[in-house]
Amino acid sequence: MIIDVHGHYTTAPKALEAWRNRQIAGITNPAEMPKASELRISDEELRESIEGNQLRLMRERGLDLTIFSPRASFMAHHIGDFRVSSTWAAICNELCYRVSRLFPDQFIPAAMLPQSPGVDPATCIPELTRCVQEYGNVAINLNPDPSGGHWNSPPLSDPHWYPIYEKMVEYDIPAMIHVSTSCNPSFHTTGAHYLNADTTAFMQCLTSDLFKAFPRLRFVIPHGGGAVPYHWGRFRGLAQELKKPLLKDHLLHNVYFDTCVYHQPGIDLLTRVIPVDNILFASEMIGAVRGIDPETGHYYDDTRRYVEAARIEPEQRGRIFEGNARRVYPRLDAALKARGR
Amino acid sequence: MIIDVHGHYTTAPKALEAWRNRQIAGITNPAEMPKASELRISDEELRESIEGNQLRLMRERGLDLTIFSPRASFMAHHIGDFRVSSTWAAICNELCYRVSRLFPDQFIPAAMLPQSPGVDPATCIPELTRCVQEYGNVAINLNPDPSGGHWNSPPLSDPHWYPIYEKMVEYDIPAMIHVSTSCNPSFHTTGAHYLNADTTAFMQCLTSDLFKAFPRLRFVIPHGGGAVPYHWGRFRGLAQELKKPLLKDHLLHNVYFDTCVYHQPGIDLLTRVIPVDNILFASEMIGAVRGIDPETGHYYDDTRRYVEAARIEPEQRGRIFEGNARRVYPRLDAALKARGR
Numbered sequence: 086m087i088i089d090v091h092g093h094y095t096t097a098p099k100a101l102e103a104w105r106n107r108q109i110a111g112i113t114n115p116a117e118m119p120k121a122s123e124l125r126i127s128d129e130e131l132r133e134s135i136e137g138n139q140l141r142l143m144r145e146r147g148l149d150l151t152i153f154s155p156r157a158s159f160m161a162h163h164i165g166d167f168r169v170s171s172t173w174a175a176i177c178n179e180l181c182y183r184v185s186r187l188f189p190d191q192f193i194p195a196a197m198l199p200q201s202p203g204v205d206p207a208t209c210i211p212e213l214t215r216c217v218q219e220y221g222n223v224a225i226n227l228n229p230d231p232s233g234g235h236w237n238s239p240p241l242s243d244p245h246w247y248p249i250y251e252k253m254v255e256y257d258i259p260a261m262i263h264v265s266t267s268c269n270p271s272f273h274t275t276g277a278h279y280l281n282a283d284t285t286a287f288m289q290c291l292t293s294d295l296f297k298a299f300p301r302l303r304f305v306i307p308h309g310g311g312a313v314p315y316h317w318g319r320f321r322g323l324a325q326e327l328k329k330p331l332l333k334d335h336l337l338h339n340v341y342f343d344t345c346v347y348h349q350p351g352i353d354l355l356t357r358v359i360p361v362d363n364i365l366f367a368s369e370m371i372g373a374v375r376g377i378d379p380e381t382g383h384y385y386d387d388t389r390r391y392v393e394a395a396r397i398e399p400e401q402r403g404r405i406f407e408g409n410a411r412r413v414y415p416r417l418d419a420a421l422k423a424r425g426r
Numbered sequence: 427m428i429i430d431v432h433g434h435y436t437t438a439p440k441a442l443e444a445w446r447n448r449q450i451a452g453i454t455n456p457a458e459m460p461k462a463s464e465l466r467i468s469d470e471e472l473r474e475s476i477e478g479n480q481l482r483l484m485r486e487r488g489l490d491l492t493i494f495s496p497r498a499s500f501m502a503h504h505i506g507d508f509r510v511s512s513t514w515a516a517i518c519n520e521l522c523y524r525v526s527r528l529f530p531d532q533f534i535p536a537a538m539l540p541q542s543p544g545v546d547p548a549t550c551i552p553e554l555t556r557c558v559q560e561y562g563n564v565a566i567n568l569n570p571d572p573s574g575g576h577w578n579s580p581p582l583s584d585p586h587w588y589p590i591y592e593k594m595v596e597y598d599i600p601a602m603i604h605v606s607t608s609c610n611p612s613f614h615t616t617g618a619h620y621l622n623a624d625t626t627a628f629m630q631c632l633t634s635d636l637f638k639a640f641p642r643l644r645f646v647i648p649h650g651g652g653a654v655p656y657h658w659g660r661f662r663g664l665a666q667e668l669k670k671p672l673l674k675d676h677l678l679h680n681v682y683f684d685t686c687v688y689h690q691p692g693i694d695l696l697t698r699v700i701p702v703d704n705i706l707f708a709s710e711m712i713g714a715v716r717g718i719d720p721e722t723g724h725y726y727d728d729t730r731r732y733v734e735a736a737r738i739e740p741e742q743r744g745r746i747f748e749g750n751a752r753r754v755y756p757r758l759d760a761a762l763k764a765r766g767r
C-alpha cells in the first residue's frame with residue numbers, strides 16, 4: 086500500500102474560515118468572539134470537501150492512506166493568545182478526526198498543537214493527549230516558530246520543548262516539524278518560510294545532542310528536508326567541524342525526510358543521498374503547488390511519479406511508500422493491523 | 427582559466443580581529459574606541475596570510491583567480507551603528523584591495539557595504555563608489571538582513587534598496603546576496619542562516635517584478651542557491667500560481683547561482699536543473715567547511731572536482747569556470763583583458 090504521511094485539510098468548508106475570521110475579529114473586539122459551538126459543519130459537507138478533492142486525487146494517483154492534519158498555513162499560531170490558539174486547534178483537530186471517521190480506510194489524523202508565542206509548550210499537552218487518546222491521532226505537527234517568521238522561540242534542542250517530547254516518547258508518536266503562515270514580509274510562506282524552517286530545524290538538531298537526551302524521539306522534516314539533502318556534503322562537513330558523530334549515527338536514527346519535492350531531479354537527489362530508511366512518501370496535496378507542470382503534463386505534487394521513476398530497487402520503493410511510515414508511526418501501524426491491513 | 431567568484435578573506439591577520447574587538451568594546455565605552463589608523467598590518471603579513479592559505483589551495487586545485495571580499499561572517503552589520511559599520515567596512519575593503527595589489531594575477535576585490543539595521547542603504551554609496559573607482563572592485567556583497575537573523579529589513583524588491591541598485595547598474599556590477607553572522611539563536615550561521623537567506627532572496631525576487639524595474643540588475647545567489655535548485659519544481663509551480671512568467675524569463679536573465687555545494691550529488695543536481703549560463707564556479711574556501719570528506723578523501727570545498735565530474739560538455743564547463751563570470755562581472759572581464767588574459 087501507499088501511505089502519504091503529509092496531507093493537510095486545505096479544502097475545509099468555507100464556514101471554517103468564516104468562523105476563524107470572526108474569532109480573529111473577536112481578539113480586538115471581544116463582543117464579536119464566536120463560540121466554538123457556532124461553527125456547524127455537517128458530515129455531508131465534510132464528505133463533499135474530501136471526495137472531490139483529496140480522495141479523488143488519491144484514487145487517481147493510487148494512494149491508499151493519508152496522514153491528515155489541519156491546514157498548516159491556517160494554524161497561524163502568532164494570532165491571538167493561548168486561548169485563541171487552543172479553541173482553534175480543538176476545532177481543526179476535531180474536523181480532521183471527523184474526516185478520519187467518515188473515511189476510516191483513507192485518512193488517519195495527526196494533530197496541530199495550540200502553540201502560542203512565548204507560551205510554555207506544556208500548555209499543549211491536554212490537546213495532544215485528547216487527540217491521541219480520543220481521536221486516534223498518530224502524530225503531531227510541531228511548529229518551531231509560533232511567531233510566524235520572527236524566530237524568537239528557543240531552538241528545538243532547548244528544554245523549553247521537553248514537555249512535548251516527553252509526551253511524544255510516552256505515546257511513541259513522531260512530530261512533523263512544520264511552521265505556519267509567515268507574518269514577516271521577508272519570508273514568502275510556502276516559498277521561503279517552510280523551506281527555511283526545515284533547514285533550520287535540521288541544523289538545530291545537528292548542533293545539539295537532543296537525541297542523546299531523547300533516543301526515541303522522532304522528527305519528520307517535511308518538504309524533502311528543505312535545503313538539507315542538496316547540501317548533504319555541507320552538513321556532513323559541519324558536523325565534522327563541530328566534532329559530532331557521522332550524521333547517520335548522530336541524526337538518522339531520529340530524523341526523517343518526506344518526499345514533498347516537486348520535480349524528478351529533486352527526488353533523484355533525495356534518494357541518492359539520504360538512506361532509504363529515512364525517506365517517507367508524501368505529497369502535501371492539495372497544497373502550495375496545485376498546478377500542472379508544463380514540462381511533464383502532470384501535477385507538480387504528484388510525487389508518486391517521481392518516486393516510481395527514481396533509480397531504486399522495488400523493495401526500497403516499498404519501504405518509502407509503506408514500510409518506513411509503519412515503523413516511524415507505530416500507532417499508524419497498529420491501527421492498520423487492527424483492520425487487517 | 428578558472429575563476430572562483432566567491433572567496434572571502436577568512437584568514438586575515440589576527441590584528442584585524444583584535445582591532446574589531448576593541449571597536450566593539452568602544453561602542454559601549456567610547457574611551458576604548460580605536461582609531462582606524464591604530465590597525466597596522468604590513469604587506470608581509472598580508473602576503474603570509476594568503477600564500478599559505480588561499481593561494482596554496484588555488485595552486486593545488488588549479489584555480490587561477492578569486493573574486494575576493496571581506497569575511498562574510500565578520501561583516502556583522504548588526505553590531506553598532508552606521509559609523510561603526512562604515513569604519514569597519516572601509517578597513518576590510520582596504521585589506522582586500524591590498525591583497526589584490528600584492529597578488530594582482532590571482533585576486534580581484536569585491537566590496538562589503540557599511541550596512542546597518544534600519545539605516546537607509548543610500549548611506550553605503552560613498553564606500554561602494556570608492557571601492558569601484560579607487561580599488562577596482564568588480565562586485566559587491568549585499569546583505570538582505572543586516573539585523574543578523576531578525577529579518578526586519580524590507581524585501582529586496584522594495585524601493586528601500588533602489589539607491590544601491592541604481593549604482594550597481596551605473597557601474598555594471600553584480601551583487602552577491604550574502605548575509606553575515608546570525609545573532610538569532612534559532613539560526614546557525616553557516617548551516618541555516620546562509621542557506622535560508624539564499625532561498626529567501628530568490629523568493630523575494632520571484633514574487634516581485636524587480637527585474638522589470640532594473641533589467642540590467644544582476645544577483646548572484648551563493649551556496650548553490652540555498653534550497654532553490656533542489657526545489658526547482660516547487661519554484662516553477664509557485665511562479666505559475668502567482669501568474670509570473672516562466673522562471674527562465676522571469677528571473678534567469680538576472681539571477682545566477684554559484685557552485686558552493688560540497689558534494690557531487692548536489693553539483694549534479696545543480697547542473698541538471700539550472701541552465702549552464704546561470705551557474706558560476708565558486709568554492710568559498712577557506713570557509714564554512716574546511717575539512718576533508720572521509721567519503722572521498724578530498725576537501726569538501728574542492729568544488730572543482732565536482733564540476734569536473736558533472737555530466738556536462740567541456741564547452742559548458744568552460745562557461746561555468748570562466749565565460750559566465752566574465753559576462754556577469756564585466757569589470758572583471760575588462761581587468762583581465764587589460765592584462766591580456
